[in-house]
Amino acid sequence: MTKSTNLKRNPEFADLDEFLGGTGDLRQAAEELTGTRVSTIIAMAALQDLLTTRQLERLERRSGIALVVRVPGPEWCDPMERALNQSASFGWICNRSGGSRSQDKATVGNDKISDQLTHGLNVAGVSQDPPRYLPSALVTGADITLEVGAPSDRVLRTAIALVTGKECRRVPAGVAAGLTLDEIAVAIRRGSTPAQCRKRLLATVRAKAAPNTDLADVPLISELRGYEGEAMDWAMALKRQVDDWRAGKIERFDQIADRAVCFASAPGLGKTTLARSVAKTLGLPILETSVAAWFATPGAGHLGDIVQQAEAVWQQAAAFGSPILILLDELDGLPARSTVSSKNRDFWTPLVHSVLLALDGSGSGKTKNCIIIGATNFPEHLDEALIRPGRLNRVITIQPPSPTALAGILRQHLGHDLEGVDLLPLATLAVGATGAQAAGWVRSARAAARGEDRPMRLPDLLGLISEPDGRTPEERIAVARHEASHAAALFKLGVAEITFVSVVPHGRFAGRTSSRLLQPETRTRAQVEAHVVAIxxxxxxxxxxxxxxxxxxxxxxxxxxLATAMVAALHGAWCLGNSLVHRAATPEQAVALARTDPAFRDTCETELTRLYARALGFVRENADVIDRLARRIVDCGIVDGREVSAIIDGRKPLRGANLSREERTR
Structure with missing residues (x-):
């Protein structure tokens, strides 16, 4: 065992700054450490910053001291072991990073710890996760426990001085946050000046903190299509505040309101695109990460490693030194603690707490200069504490684009292709599609035209949007009459406003009637029954x-x-039937009740039979107009709500909004 007084504190100096001010021994200390790795010197400086003079003195002799050092990550374990050997006297240093499944666990090595301490020898344990990897007797019986974090500016000044042999007076606060030990060691080199070491550290920080600054192909917010409503309102309000901050009307960046939100949508609706567009519009770099990436990073096999990956994001953002946008994708990868089993709660809780703590810092801590956007496909799976005011303030749901918005998205991706073509009927045909699908259609259509060395034509795009229809004419008119009857009943019974009616196959649907309810929330029994008749x-x-x-x-x-659920809910949940007894909280519960309660099932059957008789009467009474609408739908494939309403009302149909079958195949 070796020991050195290189890091021993001189009692006459009150702190590390004063020690570094005494340059008499500095050059000699650097020469003595010439053969020592820079990573070890950084670990030695971190130890000196944490240990008191009395603790160092006790560790330099046989005192029977048990020391535990928690390091930021597994790459610190070997350098810290070497630093301990350089700085003090130990009978055994237990260095465990989780690399050995058989040895790196709490049940292994306890007898050796006991034996060493019994003979008055000092023992130490080094790990990024001591309770998991170090002998349990050492962890619970430690006399000294040290928590090594990202090297502070004091630690860096010490390390730079001991490597270069020259006093280092200034290092930017927090400059090492988010850097690995190897990245720090590469920046601090022998033969360099302290200023050169600082410059390398700052260059490394900036390279890591803004990995995605190339947003040249990303549209500005004003150029985006398909984000009507809350998402666009939030983005524009944020832009106004950032503009005010740059103009000096808002004093500090952390005074900008509503800087942290969560985007939620089905896959492909452009959460990432919107976040990048916000960054470009605001003139900010974007730091993109995801919960999945924290788990997938090499070496991140255990909880401590994963927490470190999450912490590195906040540290990188803080070290950037100026406002930055952070995108946290796949946020539902952090499960709601209320749904986690007791068996797994101990694993997930520290990681969730780490994220919550960082989000709390958006007001005054390390994320105070950040705009934070979470993204998820499953907002219902999020921990409630993530999406409360002061953290991610709210969930902004991104809806599938409307036909108008989808037409805008198609036009945006088409550029000069198909200029002058009205894309709204085409977009209506593709209603329910995502912006990502629209972009894919355009790419494929453009490739097909390029393969034939000609300009893009409308059928190139239409053939991708509409699925192949192998049905017979009889089958198509049957589907059209089915959908036309829905539309006529919804319209004439005052249930809904028709958006469009289609017989174009789409997914599992042979046809589709899209509408907007006129009474979407509170409804009377008559209104509910009219809706059932339309269904x-x-x-x-x-x-x-x-x-x-x-x-x-x-x-x-x-x-x-759907009709069964509405009738069951009318009688069992909404209490609009012949009984005021509340028997179900939801339509689904009411349907379940009908399956198990014969009397209630008979009530539902009687009501459904009565309302179906009304539906039959309605269809037979309006058969002519339904058939006329159905034939128009077969001819066009899709008819928008204005023309549907005109046909049902007996008015002259509006022209120009819909493509006939011949036009769709030209």
Whole structure:
């Protein structure tokens, strides 16, 4: 065992700064450490900063002291072991980073710890996760426990001085936050001046803190399409505040309100695109990370490593030194603690707490100069503490683009292709698609045209949007009458405003009627029953022009499934029937009750039979207009709400909004 007085504190100096001021021994100390790795010197400086003079003196002799050192990550373990050997006297230094499954665990090595301490020898343990990897007797019986964090400016000044042999008076506060030990060691080199070491450290920080500053191909907020509503309102309000901050109207960046939110949507709706657009519009670099990336990083096999990956994000952002936007993708990878089993809660809680603590710092801590955007496909899976005011202030839901917005997205990606073509009917045909799908269609259509060495034509795009339709004419008109009956009943019974009606196959749908309810929340019994009649009108059309088919039933979201749920809820949950007894909280619970309660099931059956008879009567009474609308739908594939309403009302249909079958195949 070796020891050195290189790091021993001189009692006459009050602190490390005064010690560095005494340059008489500095050059000699640097020469003595010439053969020592820079990473070890950094670890030695960190030890000196944490240990008191009395503790160092006790560790330099046989005192039977048990020391535990928690380091920031596994790459610190070997340098810290070497630093301990250079600085003090130990019978055994237990260095464990989790590399050995058989040896690096709390049950191994306790007898050796006991034996060493019994003979008056000092022992030490080094690990990024002491309770997991070090002998349990050492962790619980430690006389001294040290927590080594990112090297402070004091530690860096010491290390630079001991490597260069020259006094280092200034290092920017927090400059090492987010850097690995190897990155710090590469920046501090023998033969360099302290100023050169500082310059390298700052260059490394900036290179890591803003990994994505190339946003040249990202549109500005003003150029985006498909983000109507809350998302765009938030982005524009944030831009106004940042503009005010730059103009001096807002004194500090952390005074900008609503800087932390969470975007939620189904996949492909442009959460990342919007975040990048916000960064470009605000003139800020963007730091992108994801919960999945924390787990996938090489070496991040255990909780301590994963927490360190998360911490590195906040440290990098803080070290950047100026405002930056952080995108936290796949945020639902952090499970809600209320849903985690007791078996797994101990694993997840420290990681969730780490993220919560960083978000708390958006007001005054290390993320105070940050705009933070979380992103998730599953907002219902988020921990409630993540999305409260003061952290991620709210969840902003990004909805699928409307036909108008989808037409704008198509136009944005088409550029000069198909100039002058009205894209709204095409977008209406693709309603429900995402912006990512629209971009893919344009790329594929453009590639097809390029392969034939010609300009893009409308069929190139249309063929990608509409699925192949192998149905017979009889099958198409049957689907059209089904959908037209829905639309006519919704419109004439005052249930909803029609958006469009389509017989173009889309996913699992043979056809589709899209509408907006006129009374979406509080409704009377008559209004609910009218809605049920409109839902059953499709099946009534099947019977009127032939026979009912399986298309009206099947899943809970089928026509009959929805009608059953609404009737069951009317009587069991909403108490609008003949009883005020509340028997279910939701339509789903009411349906479950109908399955198990014969009397309640009979009530639902009676009501459904009565309302279906009304639907049959409606369809037969309006058969001519339904058939006329159905034939128009077959001809065009899709008819928008204005023309649907005109046909049902008997007015002259509006032209120009819909593409006929011939136009779609030209």
């Amino acid at each position: 059953l009108a499709g099946r009534a059309a099947d019977e009127t022009w032939g026979a009912p088919t399986t298309g009206s039933g099947g899943s809970a979201t089928s026509d009959v499934g």
